[in-house]
Amino acid sequence: MTDMPDTTLTHHPSHDSPIGGFTDDAVGYYTPGDPIKDTKAPEGPIEDRWQTRKFEARLVNPSNRRKLNVIMVGTGLAGASAAATLGEAGYNVKSFCYQDSPRRAHSIAAQGGINAAKNYKEDGDSVHRLFYDTVKGGDYRSRESNVYRLAEVSTNIIDQCVAQGVPFAREYGGLLDNRSFGGVQVSRTFYARGQTGQQLLIGAYQALERQVAAGTVTTYTRHEMLEVIIVDGRARGIVARDMVTGEIETHLADVVVLASGGYGNVFYLSTNAMGCNVTATWRAHRKGAYMANPCYTQIHPTCIPVSGAHQSKLTLMSESLRNDGRIWVPKNKADCAKDPREIPEEDRDYYLERIYPSFGNLVPRDIASRAAKYQCDDGRGVGPEVDGVRRGVYLDFADAIERLGRDAVEEKYGNLFDMYAQITGEDPYTSPMRIYPAVHYVMGGLWVDYDLQSSIPGLFVTGEANFSDHGANRLGASALMQGLADGYFVLPHTIRDYLADGPFEKVDESHPAVVEAQESVKQRINHFLTVGGTRSVDSYHRELGNIMWEYCGMERTEDGLKKAIDLIRTLKEEFWRNVKVLGTNESLNQSLEKAGRVADFFELGELMCIDALNRRESCGGHFRAESQTEDGEAMRHDDSFAYVAAWEFAGDDEPPILHKEDLVYTAIEMKQRSYK
Secondary structure, three states: OOOOOOOOOOOOOOOOOEEOOEEOOOEOOEEEOOOOOOOOOOOOOHHHHHHHHHHHOOOOOHHHHOOOEEEEEOOOHHHHHHHHHHHHHOOEEEEEOOOOOHHHOHHHHOOOOEEOOOOOOOOOOOHHHHHHHHHHHOOOOOOHHHHHHHHHHHHHHHHHHHHOOOOOOEOOOOOEOOEOOOOOOOOOEEOOOOOHHHHHHHHHHHHHHHHHHHOOEEEEOOEEEEEEEEEOOEEEEEEEEEOOOOOEEEEEOOEEEEOOOOOHHHHOOOOOOOOOOOHHHHHHHHOOOOEEOOOOEEEEEEEOOOOOOOOOOOOEOOHHHHHOOEEEEEOOHHHOOOOHHHOOHHHEEOHHHHHOOOOHHHOOHHHHHHHHHHHHHOOOOOOOEEOOEEOOEEEEOHHHHHHHOHHHHHHHHHHHHHHHHHHHOOOOOOOOEEEEEEEEEEOOEEOOOOOOEOOOOOEEEOHHHEOOOOOOOOOOOOHHHHHHHHHHHHHHHHHHHHHOOOOOOOOOOOOHHHHHHHHHHHHHHHHHHHOOOOEOHHHHHHHHHHHHHHHHOOOEOHHHHHHHHHHHHHHHHHHHHHEOOOOOOOOOOHHHHHHHHHHHHHHHHHHHHHHHHHOOOOEOOEOEOOOEOOOOOEOOOHHHHOEEEEEEOOOOOOOOEEEEEEOOOOOOOOOOOOOO
16 A cells, blocks of 8 residues: 555635635535543553453442443444343333334344454454454554454454354354455455344344343333433433334433444434434434534445335345445446347456456446446446436356356355346346445444543443544454444443432423423424424435435535435425324334434434535545545545534534544554555
8 A cells, every 4th residue: 555645635716614625515504513532441552441441440349330321322333232231230121112022122133244353364364453444444544443442352253252152253263253344355254144244143142131131121112212311411211112112112221322323214214123323322412412424324235236215124135245246337338238148258347346456346336336336327237226226236257156156155145146137137147246335334323432432421322322443444354343332342441430429319290301302392393283284204204315315425525415404494394284194102113213212313414414525635435536546446534524423412403512532543644545
C-alpha cells in the first residue's frame, strides 16, 4: 500500500464554514457541539488495554448481584448471550423481544460464518492481523482500542460455542474448518454450512433458557420497547407494549441494556427481517443518547436482485459464496440478454479479478458493491429488466464444480443453493446465480464508550445497536463475532463497574419521569389510531425507502442529500396528518406497530442525510461522489474527518447537535486503502 496522497479539495465558494481544508456542506442543518472523548479506554500498549480495564473495573460480590436488576432489550446473539451470562453471574434479568420466541431474532439469518484469530490454517493469521484487517476494512474510521479487544476475545468465542455444541464444519481429521471472507487474505471464518447464525443463536438460546429455568432470567416475548425511562439522569427502565393484548407496561431496573439490532429497514428494501427497526435506540436517542455515524450503511454485494415493485424485502446470499464463485458480466452489452451459458469465456469480464488481482472476488463488501453498480450503470447488467434497467451480475460456480465436483460444492453451500432455486426458479448448479448489492447492515448506532455505556448513564448498548467496532464498513463474518464478544465477554466485565454503585434507590411507578414516559407512549398510540388519514403506513415507508436509496444509498452527493432532506421533511409532515391505521390498541395490530417504527425511521433518515452531508469524504460504505480517486475509488481525508460524529437530539424541529470524538491511532498507521 502507498502512503496517503494529498487529497485536499478546492474551496467551494457557496460555503463559509470550513472543516480543516474543507467546506462544510451541512452548515445550517446542525449546531456544533463540544468535542467528546472516550474516557473509559485505558492508556498504554494496545495489547494490555483490555486486561487493564478488566482489572480496574470494580467488582460486585455474589450476594449483592442478587439485589440488582437488569433489563435486556433484544434476544439476538448480543442480547441472548449477555442475558444468559449476567443471569448465570447472579443478576436478575428481564429479557424482552418483539418476536414470539428469542430464537426468531434476526441473528438467525446470518449465513456465512464468524471470524476468530485462531490461525488453524497456519497461514499467517494472528490477533494483530485480525485487528489490522478490521480497522483497514472499516477504512480507518473505527476506534483502535475497541477493535483490538474484539480481535483479542474472538478466540474465546469459538471455544465457548464448541462447548455449547455448535456444529461448526470440520476437516477430515476432526479439526474445525475455516474459509475466507472479503477483505482478508487468510482463512479465519468458522462456519456451519450456510446457517452459522442459526446455529450460534441456538447455542445462545439454550444458555438463555438454562437461566430461565434457574430463575435468574424472565423472558417477555411479543413485547416491544416504546420508551426508555430516565430518572435523575440515569436509565432506570422501559415502557413496553404487549403486542398481543395492547397493554402498556412499565418495567423498572438498575440498568438497561439495548441489544436491539440495526436500522437497515429505513431503506424499506433490505436483507433485514421486516420487523427490524430503530425504535428502541431512537427512543433512547431522543432522551439524550448520542447517535454516532448514522450515515455508515453497509451495502452487501451478494443479494438476489430486485424483481419488481411488489417486493417488501430482499434476500441475502452468503458472502461465503465468493470463496468459490466467480463474478462476471458480459464484455459486450449486446450479450446481456443471452443465456449466460452461451457466452464464451473470452467474452466474459471477471471484473473484480481484473481490477483487484490481489484480492479478486474477495474484496470488501463496499468495493464489490460499487464495482457491481458501475458495471450495471455502464449497461452491462444482466437478468430481467426492472424499470428499464438490468440490475444484476453473475456469480458463477462452473469452475468450482469442475474443480471440486458437485458433491463437494453441495456439501459446502447446499442450503444456499436450494434457497436461491426456490426464490428464483433457477438452478445455480447448471446456470450462474444473479446477484446485486442491497442494504444489509449498519455500522452506525448509539455512541458508547469503551465500557459499552451510552451518553446516558446506566444505558448500555451492544451488538449492531452500537457503533463501536466496524468504522465505515464491516468485514464479512464480523457481525456474529461482535455480538457474541459483547454479550459473553465484554459487557459482563464492564457493566459491573457501573453496578458496583448499586442497588440504586427504588423508583416507583408514580414517579413523574415514569408517568411522563407512559403518557408519551399512550398519546403517540392514540394519535396514530385517531388521525384517520388516507394512506397506509407501508406506502409511506416505501416512499421513504426510495428517497434514502436514491440519495443516501450507494453514492451520495451534496445536491442529492439536500434534496433528500427536503423530501423527507415534506413526507414526514404528511405522514403525521394523513396516515391511516386501522384497528385498536387492545389487540394484535401490526399496522399500529409499523406506524411507530416508520415515524422513527423518518427522523433517523433525516439525520442520516445530515451526517452524510457533513462528511465530505468517501470512506467505506459512505461514498461521496465529490471525493474519489481518478479510478473511482473512495478517497478519505484524514486531516478533516478522522472523527466519530456523535449526534445529540436537540428537540423536535431543532437542528441536531454534532459532537466530534477524534480518532487517534497509536498501533496502526492510517493509509489509503488498496486491495489491488
